[in-house]
Amino acid sequence: MRSHTDYMTFETDERRAFVRITEDVQRAVDESGVSEGMVLVSAMHITAGVWVNDDEPGIQADALEWLDKLAPPSWREPSNEVARQLLPEGGDYRHHRGGEDNGDAHLKNLLTHQQVVLPITDGRLDLGPWQAVFYCEFDGRRPKRLVIKVIGD
Amino acid sequence: MRSHTDYMTFETDERRAFVRITEDVQRAVDESGVSEGMVLVSAMHITAGVWVNDDEPGIQADALEWLDKLAPPSWREPSNEVARQLLPEGGDYRHHRGGEDNGDAHLKNLLTHQQVVLPITDGRLDLGPWQAVFYCEFDGRRPKRLVIKVIGD
Amino acid sequence: MRSHTDYMTFETDERRAFVRITEDVQRAVDESGVSEGMVLVSAMHITAGVWVNDDEPGIQADALEWLDKLAPPSWREPSNEVARQLLPEGGDYRHHRGGEDNGDAHLKNLLTHQQVVLPITDGRLDLGPWQAVFYCEFDGRRPKRLVIKVIGD
Numbered sequence: 001m002r003s004h005t006d007y008m009t010f011e012t013d014e015r016r017a018f019v020r021i022t023e024d025v026q027r028a029v030d031e032s033g034v035s036e037g038m039v040l041v042s043a044m045h046i047t048a049g050v051w052v053n054d055d056e057p058g059i060q061a062d063a064l065e066w067l068d069k070l071a072p073p074s075w076r077e078p079s080n081e082v083a084r085q086l087l088p089e090g091g092d093y094r095h096h097r098g099g100e101d102n103g104d105a106h107l108k109n110l111l112t113h114q115q116v117v118l119p120i121t122d123g124r125l126d127l128g129p130w131q132a133v134f135y136c137e138f139d140g141r142r143p144k145r146l147v148i149k150v151i152g153d
Numbered sequence: 154m155r156s157h158t159d160y161m162t163f164e165t166d167e168r169r170a171f172v173r174i175t176e177d178v179q180r181a182v183d184e185s186g187v188s189e190g191m192v193l194v195s196a197m198h199i200t201a202g203v204w205v206n207d208d209e210p211g212i213q214a215d216a217l218e219w220l221d222k223l224a225p226p227s228w229r230e231p232s233n234e235v236a237r238q239l240l241p242e243g244g245d246y247r248h249h250r251g252g253e254d255n256g257d258a259h260l261k262n263l264l265t266h267q268q269v270v271l272p273i274t275d276g277r278l279d280l281g282p283w284q285a286v287f288y289c290e291f292d293g294r295r296p297k298r299l300v301i302k303v304i305g306d
Numbered sequence: 307m308r309s310h311t312d313y314m315t316f317e318t319d320e321r322r323a324f325v326r327i328t329e330d331v332q333r334a335v336d337e338s339g340v341s342e343g344m345v346l347v348s349a350m351h352i353t354a355g356v357w358v359n360d361d362e363p364g365i366q367a368d369a370l371e372w373l374d375k376l377a378p379p380s381w382r383e384p385s386n387e388v389a390r391q392l393l394p395e396g397g398d399y400r401h402h403r404g405g406e407d408n409g410d411a412h413l414k415n416l417l418t419h420q421q422v423v424l425p426i427t428d429g430r431l432d433l434g435p436w437q438a439v440f441y442c443e444f445d446g447r448r449p450k451r452l453v454i455k456v457i458g459d
């Protein structure tokens with residue numbers, strides 16, 4: 001069995017961002033020499049995630065607006081009544097008592113999931129035609145890491 | 154290390170459907186000859202998902218009604234005020250500017266997650282007594298693919 | 307390729323609980339003798355999940371309050387209007403017609419996801435500094451199982 005480990009570091013200018021990494025993951029697969037196997041792509045932080053979806057800016061803007069309603073930040077006005085009611089009782093996250101302000105990002109990590117596992121067939125990521133891999137940053141503006149682990153033959 | 158790759162194609166009559174595939178995944182494991190390993194079951198589309206849950210029609214109807222509130226379609230009236238407020242500002246997804254109408258299905262993919270990884274022990278899917286595997290279609294009525302990748306010994 | 311399978315059983319006093327299992331997963335990796343590979347950590351029940359996040363009680367309390375709004379139980383008063391509207395039409399889950407009362411726990415399983423896959427590098431779980439692994443119980447007070455499957459070299 002072959003294995004290969006790679007790490008990526010992101011430091012996004014925006015607090016939240018989707019960063020396409022399909023080609024980086026394929027490069028790690030190339031370096032591994034694996035032709036049949038799996039690759040795990042996993043955020044190493046608890047305020048980030050990985051999503052496979054269409055590389056279409058409208059979807060990303062839709063997803064971010066929607067995630068901000070479902071898992072609302074408390075550092076700005078809730079965007080509507082649903083977002084207001086999805087904040088904790090009292091309006092702020094318990095997590096913020098320690099000086100943090102990223103409680104929403106932890107919940108966005110739960111919704112998005114921190115990782116995907118991709119199949120490798122004939123040395124290529126075995127993806128559908130519209131599947132692109134995105135690192136999902138929910139609390140950026142500082143260095144954040146992601147691990148890529150390839151195993152197979 | 155052994156590996157085996159299988160693909161399934163679904164074309165559901167309904168726009169949304171849960172299709173049980175536990176036995177299809179077991180068949181791919183049988184064909185692989187793997188007795189100890191893992192199998193990845195992953196939608197190849199970005200408007201579908203995979204969910205392991207109970208094969209009980211009530212749960213599936215509950216889940217679909219609930220997903221339609223959390224990730225509301227814009228091609229029909231929102232089912233209530235929460236669904237209305239979870240639609241984008243202005244009432245329609247940015248993704249639809251290109252002529253699509255399946256913005257909600259992309260968000261349902263995010264919630265459900267596109268995939269599961271199942272353990273293989275003694276040549277069998279190592280599932281709990283109520284765990285069944287479902288392909289989750291959120292924008293059907295056209296051919297959609299799923300990949301099954303088995304690795305192990 | 308090496309493989310190793312381990313099972314854990316939980317019987318929480320509370321209906322809902324987060325149980326830290328990072329060290330249990332590392333122990334299974336140690337027993338496997340795998341130095342490079344992956345470990346699957348997966349609930350064997352459909353009313354539980356696995357989440358990697360910070361071991362900070364505030365986050366866990368925030369997450370549980372929030373999950374109870376997004377996937378509301380029907381065995382107590384909804385905590386607010388959003389929770390009330392996210393219950394099914396008529397106020398109770400179809401799943402409960404068979405005598406169950408855990409419909410919300412099935413939906414929390416969907417949101418949280420039943421599993422994670424963790425990379426193993428040099429014999430260690432290759433986690434970020436704040437990543438801890440939690441079994442997420444949403445319908446406890448009875449024995450529930452989890453499977454740990456290690457593969458690698």
